[in-house]
Amino acid sequence: MDAEDRLRPQFVAEVLDAVHEGDVDTARTLVAPLHPADVADLIELARADERDGLVAALAELVDADVIAEMNEHVRELLVEQMAPERVAEIAGELETDDAVAIIEDLEEDEQRAVLRAMEPDDRAAIEEALTYGEETAGRLMQRDLIAVPEHWTVGQVIDYLRSDEELSNDFWEVFVVSPNHHPVGTCKLSTILRSPRRVRVSDIMAHEQTLIPVDMDQEDVALRFQKYALVSAAVVDGSGRLVGMITVDDVVHIIQAEASEDVLLLSGAGEGDINEPVRDSYKARVRWLMANLLTALVASTIIRVFEASIERLAILAALMPIVAGVGGNAGTQTLAVTVRALATNQLTGSNRWRAVGREMRVALLNGITIAALVGVAVTLILHSPQLGAVIAAAMLFNIVIAGFAGVLVPVTLERLKADPAVASSIFVTMVTDSMGFLIFLGLATASGLTG
Template structure:
């Protein structure tokens, strides 16, 4: 039987090795353009972009200076957003023109949307007139819309054409997109009515009408639709391209599955980082940028931690009579925080994937509370025994056990309800839920434990 050990560890599925990076840096240091070109020639633009991201700021500058002519459009559009400006600045204006003319309209939009006006103008000037119109049109749509992210390059044909007519059209000297997998059929008013896959087209006789080999299901998306929803729909329905239409149902562009895939990967990453209280961070950000990104969440956490401490402060007298309470109280809070984080992560993800809806929200909340209750009872027993034995005070065991059950039930409830409510209020639950939920579990944990202790122990 095969297993991963039988594969040479260096035989990676993709990417470049640390060895290649070292060779590139050596060539850069030796100012040896020929060696550099020889190393980079067979390397895919996505990997060159990766290399530029991996090296440090000084090496990157030296590399870009030496390898001026090498950057192409694809490398540029694969590059981390915060490095693009630097790379663009290293290009001579005439190189910039060649670079951007290669790109599809959505890649140009992606490239220019965050550039300052001067640089943006420079890129737009480098485009052919119709491409420039397409890019400016896309830039007029809202940031996260389908219209902003679609490519205008697509192949459409009248629905009354035959297979032969479509093939002859494509064999004529019409300019076709680099990659396309469908022909979109339009009626005389250019309204999109369906699509034919190229596979179906190729396997059908020349006389067949295109409308007779249309696929069954056809969906279009409006230019103003949220692009994340379009990407999710592409994934959900296994579409290869999603047609984008204007107010009159006329086809104006497509969003392709590879872009949707990259987009969903980014969104998943953002959700993950937001849940952890890290903003839009990237590994190639500098110390200053990273410090600034991390700061707000830590500041929020300081406020919530102080709130929790004020609850402890209410019980200073209780604690001074029985210091064991100070030893055990973080355990109750920590278990609640963890249980709450479990529930909230499941809820945030389920909201993002549309698995948590009006149809099942109450069932899920009830379930989470019940799970909290059961795990709460189990850990209450364990922790009750430990607490009683550790300090030799049986009542301390009862108190810690009771507080544990209360806090884990609240954790399940808060962990589910807070993200649901935030989502209803149109606040991103990934961004804000964590702080709310741990504040709740800290406060409830300390209050239940110390409060019960004040009543029953002293």
């Protein structure tokens, strides 16, 4: 590993060379000390035509934990080549949420074959999870949890944890439930271990807890974990019954995935995964490039309207990209701040207009500063105070408009129940380019500079 915990290229090459030469023992010896996540990285770093041989050579090391850590595109290709019985075996060794992540990507007939090969209890849990919408708490939650009645004592809880070998090994708190299995409180393991055996659970449990509805979007789940500093949380169905739990390790993956998704949606780059098939990347990106082409035609149409003015004063052609470019960057800055605020619930209906006013003040200050700089520079370099004043005014107006567009576009999408990150930058850029050209060329023409 290098200083940033990445596999060194020399190590990857050494393992692949050993596999290519048929020296399986050396390859396994090199890979054996790695963490499952690093083994998954090794497989992802190999070329597509090298992966089958690498996985075959490392068969004993490519276990369920490695499969769970893999990039979804690489994992999907690998799982498709496995027999349903092997996929079922791997899924049975994983937590329900990880098993669902593997099975949900399979074709419907392959799903049925895998589910038929699973143990009845595991199959029932996964079939139930698949009934919930994608990216909801129901898909994310684990079914293996510890729940005890509130009338038990600490001693009974400890004896139960020690005696039942089927219980989950990974948990941080014990959920306390009523007779109808509704969560009524939680007990941290530290609290249980430090309390006398005779004390009732109801006397030491925390009554207040954060409950996650089974149909809650995973992004909202992550926000709750962040807001309330949760380690785990109970998931309840529509009737309030405890049906699962979500742990912070799953939420870390959500936060990373959602943050990456918003950044990529802003640019219209699709999933942005280097392992994504070329055809899928092409289809995801080309439609936004076509939309960008259409919006660019708006700006070019404005330029054509002022073609005569540009012919009479050619310097306008050199200066107008400056107005549009700086305006575009200003709009992108505001857009990024707004999308992040919407995603983290910092920007809501109660403070929407206050946030708009704040961004407009920031845009005005930025506009005055940049307008003064460019106005003075043009005046001194081109010896034309009138042209300096025109470009300064155009710059000021365009940056203010850019700030307004950077807030208005994502807020409008959010009000329309659309994802505010979906290629908003394309539309903001259209506004800043079009208005920048229109204001600058319009002011230059109206002021008599081109006369």
